[in-house]
Amino acid sequence: GVLREHGRADGPPGQVDGPCVLAGRERRARGVQRVLCRHGHSVAEGGRDLRGACRRGYGSRMQGAPVPWTAVVLAGGRGARMGGVDKPRIEVDGRTLLARVVAGIPMDVPIVVVGPTPGDGIDREVGVVREEPMFGGPVAALAAALPGVSTPIVGLVGGDMPAAGTLLARLAKEWDGEPALVPVDASGRRQPLCSVLATDGLRAALDALGDPADRSLRDLLLLVDVRERPLDAEESALLVDIDVPEDLDRIR
Numbered sequence: 561g562v563l564r565e566h567g568r569a570d571g572p573p574g575q576v577d578g579p580c581v582l583a584g585r586e587r588r589a590r591g592v593q594r595v596l597c598r599h600g601h602s603v604a605e606g607g608r609d610l611r612g613a614c615r616r617g618y619g620s621r622m623q624g625a626p627v628p629w630t631a632v633v634l635a636g637g638r639g640a641r642m643g644g645v646d647k648p649r650i651e652v653d654g655r656t657l658l659a660r661v662v663a664g665i666p667m668d669v670p671i672v673v674v675g676p677t678p679g680d681g682i683d684r685e686v687g688v689v690r691e692e693p694m695f696g697g698p699v700a701a702l703a704a705a706l707p708g709v710s711t712p713i714v715g716l717v718g719g720d721m722p723a724a725g726t727l728l729a730r731l732a733k734e735w736d737g738e739p740a741l742v743p744v745d746a747s748g749r750r751q752p753l754c755s756v757l758a759t760d761g762l763r764a765a766l767d768a769l770g771d772p773a774d775r776s777l778r779d780l781l782l783l784v785d786v787r788e789r790p791l792d793a794e795e796s797a798l799l800v801d802i803d804v805p806e807d808l809d810r811i812r
Contacts, residue, residue, distance in 0.1 A: 628711040629732045631665045633658065634701045634753070635675030635719030636691055647802055648719035649679060652811055656681045657722045657802060664725020665715075669732075672708045674701040675719060696773040698753070699780050702762070703772040709759055718753040720802045722811070727798040731756045731789065739765075739784035745796040750788065752777040754799055757784070 635648040635658055648658035658673070659681040665671060671686040678686065687708045691701040702716065713735055715728045727743070731754070735741050739761035743751045765783040766772060791799075800811065 626733060627713055627735060629713040629715050629735075629756070630670045630672060630709045630711045630759075631715045631717060631725070631728065632702060632705040632709070633661055633671060633673045633675075633686075633717055633719050634698055635673050635678070636695065636701055637675075637720075638695050646676060648675060650720075650802065652722065658682070658719045660722035661717060661719055661725045662686065664723065664727075664729065666729055669715075669729070670709075670711070672705040673719070674705050693773055697775060698777050699766070699769070699772040699775040702780075703766050706759070706763060706766070712759055714757045714759050714762060716753065716755050716757065718801055721754065721799060722802070723798040723800060724754045727791075727795060728754050728756070730795075734789065736787075738787040740781055740786045741789055742781065742786050743791050743795070743799070744788045745791050745799055746793045747796075751791075751799050752781060753801070 633648075637647065648661075649656050651657075652660070656679070658678055662671060662682055662684065667684065671684070673686050673688050674691055675688070676690075677688055689704045689708065691697075691704040693700070702714075706714075713732065715732050717724050717728045731741055731743060735756045737758070739758045741756040743754055745751055761784050765780055768783050769775060769780060802811070
């Protein structure tokens, strides 16, 4: 990318009144030229200079309080490798996988589930939406959830990852203003299905990407700056997901 300086900030972290601190990065996606600051906000687009647009970096705290976030749980896949079953509704020890994911998310965090109505076992209020088209993939699901998000950051998690809600909450506390905070497991692989994203930057990236149907999270993350967060072996174990029957056997 092409790096551009666009001013410096004054004021303490989390209360920046001047232009955005760090340089933006020029990006192209389907003919749209966009420069994003490190918080994921557009500072230039299609030849227009919006360098003064980014006036505030949230940082990891706003006036000493944790940054509010919304959890988006992707629960609308086909479950093809599980014989077409609705994976989030699979029960383990009397509790669905989806209920286990939700249980790891703090009670004060709003939740949007993208997929079928969750059914029994969810002991709190959650929003429910469906992606368009159905089974359109994780990016389409994320785009469908965004209208229900009003917080500065979004925590993304798979509905077939029963222990990942706990890790997601940990990552949300560590967020420090970057457009995307993506964990890297002990084997060195990125795990975007348990990541934290700046909401404004996410909206801009989705707009630049175009039609989200059948696009991968890798495609989406190419449009934002990513901070990788290495996980130790214990944290990596929280990312277990249920893709095939053998995965289910291992956790039962």
